[in-house]
Amino acid sequence: MMPAKNLGRMVLKNTLRSPGHFFLSAFGIWIGICAFVFFLSLTQRASSVLEKIFPLDEVQVVAPRVSLLGKDASKKLDDATVEIIKSRPEVGTAVPRMGLAFPAAGRGDFEGTDLKFEVGGFADGVDPNYVRDDDRIKELFRDWELVKDDPKSIACIPPPRDPREDIIQSPAKKPEAEKPRDSGWGPPPPPPPPEPGGSGSDATGSDGSAGSGSAVAAGSAGSGSGAGSGTAVVISQIGRKKIEYWNPCPDPDRYYCDDTERRCKHRVPVVLSATVVELYNNQFAKSHGMPMADKNLVNLLIQQRGLSAMRFSIGLGHTTIAGSGSITKTRPRRVEAVVVGVSSRAMPVGVTMPIEYIRRWNQEYMGDEAATSYSSIIVTLKDRNRLAVFSQWLVDEQGLRLEDSLGERFATVIFVIRVLFLIISIAILLIAMINIGHNFFIQVSERRREIGIMRAVGATQMDVRLIMLGEAAIVGIVGGFIGIASAFGLGTFLDWYAENNIPRFPFKPDSWFEFKTWIWAGGLMFSTLFCILGGFLPARRAAKMEPAQALAQN
Amino acid sequence: MAKAPVVRLRDVTKSYGTGTAKTQVLRGVSLDVEAGELVALVGQSGSGKSTLLNIIGGLDMPNSGEVEVLGSDTLKAGDARRAKLRNESIGFVFQAFNLLDHLTCLGNVTIPAAFAHDARDVEKRGREALRRVGLADFHKRFPGELSGGQKQRVAIARALFGAPTLLLCDEPTGNLDSETGKEVIDFFRELNSRDGVTLVIVTHERRVSSVAKRVIAMRDGMIVETSDEALAAAHGGPA
Numbered sequence: 001m002m003p004a005k006n007l008g009r010m011v012l013k014n015t016l017r018s019p020g021h022f023f024l025s026a027f028g029i030w031i032g033i034c035a036f037v038f039f040l041s042l043t044q045r046a047s048s049v050l051e052k053i054f055p056l057d058e059v060q061v062v063a064p065r066v067s068l069l070g071k072d073a074s075k076k077l078d079d080a081t082v083e084i085i086k087s088r089p090e091v092g093t094a095v096p097r098m099g100l101a102f103p104a105a106g107r108g109d110f111e112g113t114d115l116k117f118e119v120g121g122f123a124d125g126v127d128p129n130y131v132r133d134d135d136r137i138k139e140l141f142r143d144w145e146l147v148k149d150d151p152k153s154i155a156c157i158p159p160p161r162d163p164r165e166d167i168i169q170s171p172a173k174k175p176e177a178e179k180p181r182d183s184g185w186g187p188p189p190p191p192p193p194p195e196p197g198g199s200g201s202d203a204t205g206s207d208g209s210a211g212s213g214s215a216v217a218a219g220s221a222g223s224g225s226g227a228g229s230g231t232a233v234v235i236s237q238i239g240r241k242k243i244e245y246w247n248p249c250p251d252p253d254r255y256y257c258d259d260t261e262r263r264c265k266h267r268v269p270v271v272l273s274a275t276v277v278e279l280y281n282n283q284f285a286k287s288h289g290m291p292m293a294d295k296n297l298v299n300l301l302i303q304q305r306g307l308s309a310m311r312f313s314i315g316l317g318h319t320t321i322a323g324s325g326s327i328t329k330t331r332p333r334r335v336e337a338v339v340v341g342v343s344s345r346a347m348p349v350g351v352t353m354p355i356e357y358i359r360r361w362n363q364e365y366m367g368d369e370a371a372t373s374y375s376s377i378i379v380t381l382k383d384r385n386r387l388a389v390f391s392q393w394l395v396d397e398q399g400l401r402l403e404d405s406l407g408e409r410f411a412t413v414i415f416v417i418r419v420l421f422l423i424i425s426i427a428i429l430l431i432a433m434i435n436i437g438h439n440f441f442i443q444v445s446e447r448r449r450e451i452g453i454m455r456a457v458g459a460t461q462m463d464v465r466l467i468m469l470g471e472a473a474i475v476g477i478v479g480g481f482i483g484i485a486s487a488f489g490l491g492t493f494l495d496w497y498a499e500n501n502i503p504r505f506p507f508k509p510d511s512w513f514e515f516k517t518w519i520w521a522g523g524l525m526f527s528t529l530f531c532i533l534g535g536f537l538p539a540r541r542a543a544k545m546e547p548a549q550a551l552a553q554n
Numbered sequence: 555m556a557k558a559p560v561v562r563l564r565d566v567t568k569s570y571g572t573g574t575a576k577t578q579v580l581r582g583v584s585l586d587v588e589a590g591e592l593v594a595l596v597g598q599s600g601s602g603k604s605t606l607l608n609i610i611g612g613l614d615m616p617n618s619g620e621v622e623v624l625g626s627d628t629l630k631a632g633d634a635r636r637a638k639l640r641n642e643s644i645g646f647v648f649q650a651f652n653l654l655d656h657l658t659c660l661g662n663v664t665i666p667a668a669f670a671h672d673a674r675d676v677e678k679r680g681r682e683a684l685r686r687v688g689l690a691d692f693h694k695r696f697p698g699e700l701s702g703g704q705k706q707r708v709a710i711a712r713a714l715f716g717a718p719t720l721l722l723c724d725e726p727t728g729n730l731d732s733e734t735g736k737e738v739i740d741f742f743r744e745l746n747s748r749d750g751v752t753l754v755i756v757t758h759e760r761r762v763s764s765v766a767k768r769v770i771a772m773r774d775g776m777i778v779e780t781s782d783e784a785l786a787a788a789h790g791g792p793a
Contacts, residue, residue: 001634006668017656453652456613457712458641458669460634548605548614551652 001465011470018443025534026474026479029433029527033483035428037523038490039421041513046414048514049507052274052344059387060403061085061094061394062375075399077374088393090386091379097347098358099124099375101317104364106337106351107167108312111290111301114169115312118320122350123270125358130345131271136302138550140254143356144266152250156257156264159245167315170336171245171254173308208294225331253307256336267311267338270353272298273346278506298342310339316361330365347377376403423454429530432479444468444542452550460551465543472535473528480527484520487494491515558625560720561587563611564620568605568775579605580616581775585753589719592746594766595756603756603777604724610754611644611722611767612636623788624719641670645713648703649725651705653697659684660693670716684789687741697726703734721745723755727762739765 002010015022058305063075077096085094103120128142144150162168249255249264258265275296284290301309317332337353345350363371381387387402451464459467476511491513498512568580579602587593595603607616608620609736612628620630628636639645653662662682664750667673684693687707697705706726724744727735743765745751755762763769771779 002669003671010668013656239692393571449652450654452613453654454665454669456611456640456646456652458637458667460669460717462634463669464635546614548608551613551648551650552604 001460001466007463007466007470011474012469014467015471015474021439021443022475022478023476025436025483025531028428028435029476029479029531030483030486032425032428032432032530033480033523033527034486034490036422036425036518036526037484037487037515038513039425040519040522041417041487041491041515043414043418043421043510044516044519045512045514046417049509050410050414051254053348056439058378059390060097060382061400062378063402064399064401069446076372077377077400078102078372081400082377082399083399085377087377088390090381090383090390093378093380093381095127095130095378096355096374097124097376098355098362098373098379099550100358101362101370101373101465102322103317103321104361105167105318105320107165107169107175107405109169109172109314110207110312111309113288113290114152116167116320118490119314119351120319122347123353123354123358124347124350125353126345126378130378131343131352133271133343133345134299134341137271137331137343140269140307140338141271141343141354142269142331144269145356147266149504150266152255152264154264154265155262156228156248156255158259158262166318166332167313167334170256170313171247174246225252253311254338255370256311256338259334266335267336268341268353270337271341271343271346272339272351272352273348274342274344275278275348275506276346276350277342279349282504282508286521298339302341307338307340312339327470358388423529429526433478433530433534436475436531437537440468440472440538441541444538444545448545448550452547455547456551459540460541464545465539468539469532469535470530471541474526476531479531483527485521487520487523488515559586559622560589560591561585561623561754562620562622563606563610565621566606566609566616566621568602568609568614568616577604579775580609582619582774583587583775583777585770585777587752588744589751590668590750590767592743592753592767594769595754596758596761596763596769596770597772597778599758601772602770606772607722607724607756610720612640615644637669641666642716643715645721646704647706647713647721648722649728650731651697651702651709653705655697657696658693659689659697659700659708659711660696660710662697663693663715666716670696675772678679679715680711686709686714688712701734702739703730706730706734706750710738713746717783719752721751721753723753725735725756725758725761727757732761735759736761750786761784 063077063079065074066073075095079096083093085091100123104118104123106115106117106119110113131141132138159168159171170475214246245449246252247256249257254266255264256267281291299311314335315332315336316335317330337351339351343352347424359371379390382391454464455465480551491511495511495513502508563583563585567578569576569578571577578693583602583606585587585606589736594608605614609616610623612623615629619629624639626635626639626756628639631639646652652775654665660677660680660723663683667676667680669776677704681690681693684690687710689704689711692700692704692708697708700708706729710726714749721742726742728737730738742753742755746753746767755766768779
């Protein structure tokens, strides 16, 4: 066989000397690979978006809803059920989720806007080890009640109650740049200078009797924007006298003064789903004049202003829904929470926290039954292909079922579309391959003399074959590169068009194409392979040609 | 011990086509060519001269018989071995020149190096080959820019590039005018006498065969005479 360097040089020279043949051969490959890369990247992005909306690597086991005389008689999902599921050979992990079983309402200042929202029915708990999306979540998403002898858990005076509001906003930390002021609720500050209008020197309830009822909380949206931290503070006012309360706890981003225990406690860490962030971006932010966050709102705000930007209060036993009463054993109380990140493991619409918080609250407000019943069990299968077997076992032997997954249906649709596009692309490539074969047969015929000369001066049959296949491979590589570049170009143009002409909608991607390495590398490999296949028979014919005959026919 | 012939053929047969279309081109040809010989193969068209030359050069394969060239049994040798023999030890000169139009003169001359392992000083050797045929300044020219005689000289330079032991020429002066043809013949004679290259020349022309040390006449696929008389028979008169 001839040296590889000489082979490469000869292949390149031969390719360059007949550009007409080259472009005729490469055209089909160009179109085929462009379609291949374009469609695969498009469906890849569709799959990625879909997986963001519906994580597909897990299934949720739920109990079929059964009601008897208006009462829920559904099968209970408990620890025993979890253990039975875990014992199945196809099951990798089984993680229970527990929903908040009683009303709760949330309130928090967000970017200068006073938000009130329902938490009951929109909150659940899950094992913290199951939620490990990023370092911050790994560090903060845990049951802080289990931390013994926390040095930051010091005694404190909780914020005053607001007689006009069930739940007060979560107080801010004291801005460092500000001069010390007399909060009236926290530790006594140095005496302030007298201010006209009486800003905060009359400390009502300075004996620490939180919630004396004498303070009137004013909605303070945006009023604290000049407070350095950029977040609102609770401003109470008695008559014409304002009383400010700042979070007195050490590390106030993470700790708050608990109303009941009168000690600093770590805020309840919660995570949101990408769906919630998208809903905020698309449905809420615009209508409420709030900032948009295209990528990851929570991470963005936390990076800018720390966890303080994401704190809020939860009124356990309260509700924002007028007329709906709560049937709880315990009187309502307030806890504080903080959003620590966005997780694919969070409930789609709502907040997710470590399961032990939910368990304790359910126990406190609803009793043992609520504290031992799970809302669903998330099961990760060792092999997704065993899903049907597992599903059948659940129905037949456990009386349970898998939650209907829109994601799976969408995934199936996208899979079918992807296969369809792939078939179209491969059909184009096959036609291109036949075209290349045809062109190369013509070339072999036209280049008989050249082949004969090469054989006469020492080329082996293998040399001739490799030269022809090398030329075919060059067509594939160059055609493939042009096809990939065209797909990139087309994708970029369509992204630009979509950016400027298609209005925002939930989960609208920044780019509609995901040009993964394996896609373009696969495209290049396919184009080369198809061209080599196309050139195979002509190369074989060229190699088998008797040199004497090749030379004689001129 | 007697020196082995450069070419040794025994009972070589060759036919083309099958059935009624079958044409027997060679009918049991046996021939020895010794080292340093200048042999002219003469005969009428269709007598099998070119086929015999192609079989000697490994460009064609016989149906039967024995072919030994430069000590190699080319029937038993594989394609790679035959190609190596052509690349390193055999040069070809054709009537139609058979130059590659897209290559320069130097490119044409050095093309055997593309298929050779450990080819060294390729350009230098190519230029030297061109110089030997009197075309030292033509290395950058393309075949389309040359006359017939110049093309044939480039083809000869290509044949000489690998310093062959055996030069096989098929009607080398067939497309040349008499003056140029004479120059080519003189060159071959000099190559044979000075460098000791063995030449087998297929020709119709008397002036070519007149310089041969031996003339082999062929008719209907057989060697009919191997002598000076053959020369006369081939050209219709006494030598």
